[in-house]
Amino acid sequence: MPLYHDDDQAMLAETASQFMAEEGAIAKQLRHWRDRNCKDGFGHGLWKQFAEMGFTGMLVSEDDGGLGMGSYEAGIVLEEIGRNLTPSPFLASSVLAATALKHADDAARQRWLPGLVSGDLVYSVAIDEGAKHRPERIKTRAEKSGNGFRLTGQKDFVLHGASADMLVVAARTSGADDDADGITLFAVPKDAANMSHDAVRLVDSSMASHTKFEGVELDGDAVIGEVDGGREVLNAMLTAGRIGAAAEGVGVARGAMDMTVDYLKQRKQFGKLIGEFQALQHRAAHLYSEVEIARAVTMKAAQLLDGGSEKADLMASVAKAKVAKAAGLAVREGVQMHGGIGMTDEYDIGLYMKRDRALQEFLGDMYYHASRVADMSGY
Amino acid sequence: MSDPDAFRADVRAWLEANCPPEMREPVRDEADVYWGGRNATFKNDAQKAWFEACRDKGYTVPEWPKAYGGAGLTPAEGKILRQEMSRIGARPPLSSFGIWMLGPALLHFGTEGQKQRFLNEIAAGKIRWCQGYSEPGSGSDLVSMQTYGEDKGDHWVVNGQKIWTSYADEADWIFCLVRTDKENKYQGITFMLFDMASEGVSTKPIKLISGNSPFCETFMDDVKVPKSYGEDIPGYVGQINRGWDVAKYLLGHEREMISGAGGGDRTSAIGAAMKRMAGELDPVLRAQLAMFDVDALAYSAMGEKFLDEMKSGKGHPAQPNMMKYVGTELNKQRHELMMSVGGSRALEWESEDTGGGKPSRNWLRTKANSIEGGTSEVMLNVISKRILDLPGA
Ligand SMILES: Cc1cc2nc3c(=O)[nH]c(=O)nc-3n(C[C@H](O)[C@H](O)[C@H](O)COP(=O)(O)OP(=O)(O)OC[C@H]3O[C@@H](n4cnc5c(N)ncnc54)[C@H](O)[C@@H]3O)c2cc1C
Ligand SMILES: Cc1cc2nc3c(=O)[nH]c(=O)nc-3n(C[C@H](O)[C@H](O)[C@H](O)COP(=O)(O)OP(=O)(O)OC[C@H]3O[C@@H](n4cnc5c(N)ncnc54)[C@H](O)[C@@H]3O)c2cc1C
Numbered sequence: 001m002p003l004y005h006d007d008d009q010a011m012l013a014e015t016a017s018q019f020m021a022e023e024g025a026i027a028k029q030l031r032h033w034r035d036r037n038c039k040d041g042f043g044h045g046l047w048k049q050f051a052e053m054g055f056t057g058m059l060v061s062e063d064d065g066g067l068g069m070g071s072y073e074a075g076i077v078l079e080e081i082g083r084n085l086t087p088s089p090f091l092a093s094s095v096l097a098a099t100a101l102k103h104a105d106d107a108a109r110q111r112w113l114p115g116l117v118s119g120d121l122v123y124s125v126a127i128d129e130g131a132k133h134r135p136e137r138i139k140t141r142a143e144k145s146g147n148g149f150r151l152t153g154q155k156d157f158v159l160h161g162a163s164a165d166m167l168v169v170a171a172r173t174s175g176a177d178d179d180a181d182g183i184t185l186f187a188v189p190k191d192a193a194n195m196s197h198d199a200v201r202l203v204d205s206s207m208a209s210h211t212k213f214e215g216v217e218l219d220g221d222a223v224i225g226e227v228d229g230g231r232e233v234l235n236a237m238l239t240a241g242r243i244g245a246a247a248e249g250v251g252v253a254r255g256a257m258d259m260t261v262d263y264l265k266q267r268k269q270f271g272k273l274i275g276e277f278q279a280l281q282h283r284a285a286h287l288y289s290e291v292e293i294a295r296a297v298t299m300k301a302a303q304l305l306d307g308g309s310e311k312a313d314l315m316a317s318v319a320k321a322k323v324a325k326a327a328g329l330a331v332r333e334g335v336q337m338h339g340g341i342g343m344t345d346e347y348d349i350g351l352y353m354k355r356d357r358a359l360q361e362f363l364g365d366m367y368y369h370a371s372r373v374a375d376m377s378g379y
Numbered sequence: 380m381s382d383p384d385a386f387r388a389d390v391r392a393w394l395e396a397n398c399p400p401e402m403r404e405p406v407r408d409e410a411d412v413y414w415g416g417r418n419a420t421f422k423n424d425a426q427k428a429w430f431e432a433c434r435d436k437g438y439t440v441p442e443w444p445k446a447y448g449g450a451g452l453t454p455a456e457g458k459i460l461r462q463e464m465s466r467i468g469a470r471p472p473l474s475s476f477g478i479w480m481l482g483p484a485l486l487h488f489g490t491e492g493q494k495q496r497f498l499n500e501i502a503a504g505k506i507r508w509c510q511g512y513s514e515p516g517s518g519s520d521l522v523s524m525q526t527y528g529e530d531k532g533d534h535w536v537v538n539g540q541k542i543w544t545s546y547a548d549e550a551d552w553i554f555c556l557v558r559t560d561k562e563n564k565y566q567g568i569t570f571m572l573f574d575m576a577s578e579g580v581s582t583k584p585i586k587l588i589s590g591n592s593p594f595c596e597t598f599m600d601d602v603k604v605p606k607s608y609g610e611d612i613p614g615y616v617g618q619i620n621r622g623w624d625v626a627k628y629l630l631g632h633e634r635e636m637i638s639g640a641g642g643g644d645r646t647s648a649i650g651a652a653m654k655r656m657a658g659e660l661d662p663v664l665r666a667q668l669a670m671f672d673v674d675a676l677a678y679s680a681m682g683e684k685f686l687d688e689m690k691s692g693k694g695h696p697a698q699p700n701m702m703k704y705v706g707t708e709l710n711k712q713r714h715e716l717m718m719s720v721g722g723s724r725a726l727e728w729e730s731e732d733t734g735g736g737k738p739s740r741n742w743l744r745t746k747a748n749s750i751e752g753g754t755s756e757v758m759l760n761v762i763s764k765r766i767l768d769l770p771g772a
Contacts, residue, residue, distance in 0.1 A: 003684035004693055261767050275769040278760070284769065285762035289701045293674075293681040300680035315676070322677040366673070367666075373676070374669040377648035379660060 001307070003299055005076070012073060015053070016080040023049055024086030026348050033087060034205040040163040041207035042087035044122075050088060051119025059098045059240075064113045066098075070306035071240055075247035075298060082251020083258075085348075085355050087206060089122040092159040095244040096237050097123035100168045100185055103225040103233040108187060111221075112166060124164040125237065126155035126188075126211055133157075133364040135170070135238060137178050140213065142171040142186060148219040149173070151186065154212050157362070161209030162197035165190045169213070170234050173227055183230040186222045193217065204354040239316045242363050243305060246298045246319040249359050253291045253327035256334040256352040260284070263338055280337060287326075287333050294319070294326035314376050317369040324366035331356045386456055390463045397432040401425035403468045408737065409593075412474045415504025417551050430504065433472035440478055440502045443486070447494055448502025454690035476545070477501035477508045481554050484570075484616055484629045492611025497572075509575070510633075511541040511555035511597055512626065518543075519757050521556075522564055522623065526599060528557040528571065534614075535559065535571070537579075537602040543751070547582040547595035550575050554629075557604075560620050570622030571615045573604045589743035590728075590736075631699045633752045648672040649713060653720040664719060671716055675709055682706075697765035704758035707748035714742040 005013055023029075023046060033043055050056050055077050060066025074095055081090060093116055101112055115121030127135050140153025151171055161167065167188045175182030188195065194216045197209040225233045261284060264275030274280055301315035331353040335342040342349045360366070402425055406412060410422050413430055421427040433439050436450060442457045443449025452460060482501050485493055500506045517524040526539025537557055547553070552574055560567030575582075579602040584592040605614045617625045650668035654660055660668065685702055688694035717738060718725050725738040733739075749755040763769045 002687035002691065003680070004688055004691070261769070264769060273770045276771065281763035281767075281769050282756070282759040284767055285701075285704075285759040288762055288767055289705050292701065293677050293705065296681040296684040297677035300683065315680070318673050318676045318680075321670075321673040325673070366670075370666070370669040370673050373648060373672050374650055374665060377651045377672065379648075379650040379654035379665060379668065 001303055003296065003303065009073065009076060013076045013080075016055070016077045017083075019049075019053055020080040020084045020086050024081065024084045024088070026085050026351065030085045030087055030205065030351060039199070039207065041160055041201070041205060042089060046086070047088060047122060048119040050090065051117065055090065056094050056119050057098070057113070057117030059094060059102075060113055060117055061102070064109055065117045066113070071095075071243050071302040072299065072306050074240075074244055075302045078244050078247035079251035079254070079295075082248035082253075082355075082359075083255040085204075085252070085255070085351055089124065089160055089164070091241065091244050091248060092124040092164070093122050096125045096241040097166070097168050099237045099240040100125070100224055100233055101187075103185075103236070104187070107221060108224060112187060115165065121165040122160065122163065123166045123168065124159050124161050125241075126158045126161065126167045126169040127234070127238075127363075128155060128157045129153070130156060133361070133368060135234065136180075138170055138172050138183055139177045140169070140171045142173050142184060142218070144173075145217065148217060148222065149184075149186070151188070151213040151216040151218055154210060156208075156210050158197075158209045158211045159362075160207050161211045162199040162207065167211065168224065168237070170230065180231050182228050183234060184227050185224040185230040185233055186218055187224055188213075188216065188218065188222065202358050204351070204358040206358060235313070238363060239305060239313050242316045242320045242369075243298065243301045243312075245359055245362050246294075246301065246316070246323040249320075249323035249327045249356065250291070250295045250298050252352055252356050252359060253294060253323070253330040256327075256330040256349060256356075257284075257287055257291055259349055259352070260287075260330075260334040260337050267339075274337075283333060283337070287329055290326040290329055294323045297322050314373065317364075317372040317376070320364060321366040321369035321373065324360045324369075327356045328360065328366075381456070383455065383459060387459050387463065390460055393436070394463055394467060394469065397429070397436075398464075398467065398469050399425035399429055402429040402470050402472075404470075405468065406470055408734065411470065413472065413504070414474055414507055414546070414549070415477075416507030416549065417505070418549075419504065419507070429470070430472045434503055437502070439473045439504065440482065440498075443482070443498065443502060447486075447498035458686070458690070473504045475501060475504065475507065476510055476550075477506065480510060480629050480633050481508050483632045484554075484625050487628060488617040488625050490611050490613060492609065493613065493616070496608075496612055506551045507546070507549060509544050509547045509550035509553050509597075511544055511547075511553045513543045514540060515542050519754055521626070522568070524556055524558060524568070526555070526557050527561070528559050528569065528604065530559065533606055535569075535604045535606070537571070537573075537599045537604055539599050541597040541599070543585070544582070544595045544597040545751075546593055547575065547597045548584060553580075553597070554616070556622055556626055563620065565623050566620050568622040568626070569615050569619050570617055570625040571604050573602065573614065577602050577604070579603070587744070588746070589740040591740065591744070630753065631696070648676065649716070653716070657720045657722070660720070664716075667719075668716060671709075671712060675713070678705055678709055695766055697761055700753075700758040700761040701766070703752065704749075704755050704762070707745075708755060710748050711745045714745045718742050 054067055057066030058069045059074055062068040101109055129139055142149040142151045169186045169188050170183055172182055173184040194214045196212045199207055199209045202208055264280060267274050298319045301319040304315050305312040334349045335353055338349050341347050413426055438450055440449040441452045441460050445451040478501060485497055512521060514524045528535035528537040555571050557569050557571050558567055559569040579600040581598045582595040585594045586592040607613055650672050653668055685698060721738050727733045728736040
């Protein structure tokens with residue numbers, strides 16, 4: 001497979017790009033919901049439109065009513081989401097939760113997938129416990145109770161957790177906190193008793209929650225995959241999610257870079273367009289290079305994952321770290337090269353900086369992933 | 380193309396049968412590289428066998444047409460061959476400026492007669508070429524070059540000086556930029572081909588900070604360059620006075636080549652090898668290596684994407700400048716890290732243990748990567764103008 005879009009993928013990119021630029025545009029979505037202090041942080045109407053476009057269930061298999069596409073195609077949509085800073089539950093629902101549900105039994109898939117595909121429901125995942133991503137350690141416990149389980153613990157950084165109709169929760173059913181084994185994934189519905197959300201607005205205006213489970217009773221049907229055997233599913237979910245977050249980050253980087261390069265061609269100082277100054281040209285050219293490379297490795301990681309390669313996990317971490325570096329540079333240079341205007345709320349460049357910051361943290365920052373690259377490479 | 384799986388299986392079997400184990404080791408020094416040419420000698424039998432097998436199969440230049448000594452592979456087949464060669468760590472059978480630079484220019488601009496003669500010679504490693512572009516006053520601003528060829532009807536008489544001519548003292552022929560019209564800056568340059576043994580050509584090595592001197596000053600003193608070497612074999616490429624087009628085209632390939640050397644074909648993390656060398660890594664050094672590996676592995680994905688795009692005609696023509704810029708900066712960084720991991724041992728300049736100071740000599744040599752073939756600053760200029768379309772000063 002060559003590393004560029006084939007005809008179908010190019011068409012998808014075209015469609016997604018147009019849709020997101022029109023319907024998902026910053027003024028229409030991000031600013032609109034932010035200025036209304038929306039408690040969900042995104043618009044459900046747009047999510048329905050995502051469904052009409054066939055995006056919501058793109059990773060769901062055709063047998064389950066989806067399009068049966070891969071991580072590469074999801075990346076195409078996510079890049080456009082990133083470019084327009086479109087707030088939506090796509091990453092959490094259609095990538096992370098959908099990947100987990102692939103491993104669920106028929107009953108669970110029939111219960112949860114139609115609502116996802118139709119855009120009626122949104123899901124999220126509850127993985128992190130604390131301010132830094134560290135899924136190697138899971139403390140939240142699910143103890144056997146009758147035919148089911150009793151869930152106790154706290155999860156953090158649950159994307160739009162308070163508005164999700166269902167959370168995929170990683171909990172420990174046996175072993176010690178740091179054990180690889182003994183993890184089980186549960187589908188916890190919104191109305192579960194003894195679950196509470198402390199919803200917080202993040203720097204990028206998105207909503208996340210600290211979610212508490214104080215003896216949440218779950219029946220056996222809530223289990224996704226095998227009891228005690230959830231680590232593998234969790235890892236599959238993380239790999240897909242990291243590549244997805246990287247793809248969205250590439251979009252953020254490209255959006256910020258495009259705005260900045262445009263600005264360099266318009267703003268005059270010292271009687272010249274500032275884009276004529278070599279000091280800025282070289283920085284812009286360096287930035288372009290970094291963003292292109294981040295994009296290439298993200299595409300590569302998705303391709304490896306879709307091809308079932310065992311290198312996908314490594315490349316997912318490379319992609320997540322590289323995108324963090326490149327997108328971080330894009331937003332910092334973006335604000336700086338805009339001069340004073342870049343600091344104003346009225347101009348969008350600052351919104352890119354905020355979104356990038358949140359995405360960088362999600363599912364592991366560049367230090368976490370660079371360290372993983374070292375671990376996986378044996379040093 | 381043929382069935383890719385069948386082709387891959389064929390290639391694997393052929394490599395298994397023809398690539399000696401000694402040729403699957405990383406290149407350690409100059410003697411491990413075979414450059415061909417009139418006076419070439421092989422380091423050992425394995426090197427000879429590997430070169431000859433590839434030459435006979437057309438694998439010194441796999442994607443060139445069969446009529447010119449190649450194997451006529453499609454881009455997709457070429458990619459499979461490269462993947463399979465890199466999978467077993469096979470060394471290139473033949474390294475040559477003829478393959479990387481002159482060949483592509485001849486394929487694009489050459490006459491049929493030139494192709495028949497020169498491409499076949501290049502593919503068979505018979506003639507070693509050097510590149511005469513730079514002059515003492517014309518480096519980054521190459522088009523200001525002054526070496527002059529006076530038109531004498533059926534030949535030119537060339538006078539001037541070139542500098543930084545890599546391996547000029549070992550090369551058989553030179554492809555050389557010569558001014559043939561003093562009035563016209565861009566359209567007054569001719570791209571000439573001539574024998575380094577011609578009367579009036581002399582070379583003088585330049586010693587580099589690495590202590591090695593594979594570079595020369597090249598002097599041309601009343602050198603007679605024929606306008607023709609036979610029927611349909613002009614002594615110049617493209618048109619007279621339009622050599623700048625050829626030079627620019629060729630630089631694109633040069634940059635591709637240098638960026639490849641900079642990391643384009645390296646797909647595994649260096650940290651693991653460094654740890655084996657150092658035993659234990661300082662946590663801060665480990666972190667530096669990990670951040671480097673992120674960049675290097677990402678760049679190798681870019682290398683793959685870049686080649687895929689180039690081969691399919693989807694690439695931006697200035698993209699090689701970006702690859703060159705990033706690849707060479709990464710390669711310098713790689714050697715900085717290797718020096719840090721090597722510690723005091725890497726500083727030894729002459730000892731047997733270090734093969735005569737290889738770590739430090741290689742480290743110093745890489746500093747030229749971001750200068751030769753156009754400096755990093757010049758690459759950034761090109762990216763900002765031609766890709767980002769930023770306004771000129
Ligand atoms: C928070 C804040 C508080 C401020 N407070 C005050 C105040 O109290 N009073 C007041 O008068 N002003 C104030 N300013 C304005 C401030 O001084 C200007 O923003 C600053 O001088 C930059 O000018 P600019 O915003 O027009 O950017 P521009 O001049 O348009 O610059 C845009 C970009 O181009 C770059 N650039 C411009 N010229 C060149 C060049 N020749 N070579 C290379 N790069 C170049 C800049 O570095 C920048 O990155 C404030 C600004 C901010 C953000
Ligand atoms: C190891 C090595 C091998 C080489 N092999 C060959 C060869 O085989 N054949 C051949 O013909 N040449 C060869 N070269 C020459 C090489 O192409 C030149 O050295 C190179 O183009 C730079 O030119 P210069 O050395 O004159 O530097 P200069 O052009 O004098 O540059 C000096 C500094 O100024 C910067 N600079 C110059 N112009 C600009 C600008 N417009 N904007 C911003 N910065 C600028 C440069 O980036 C550099 O940092 C080789 C060089 C080296 C070091």
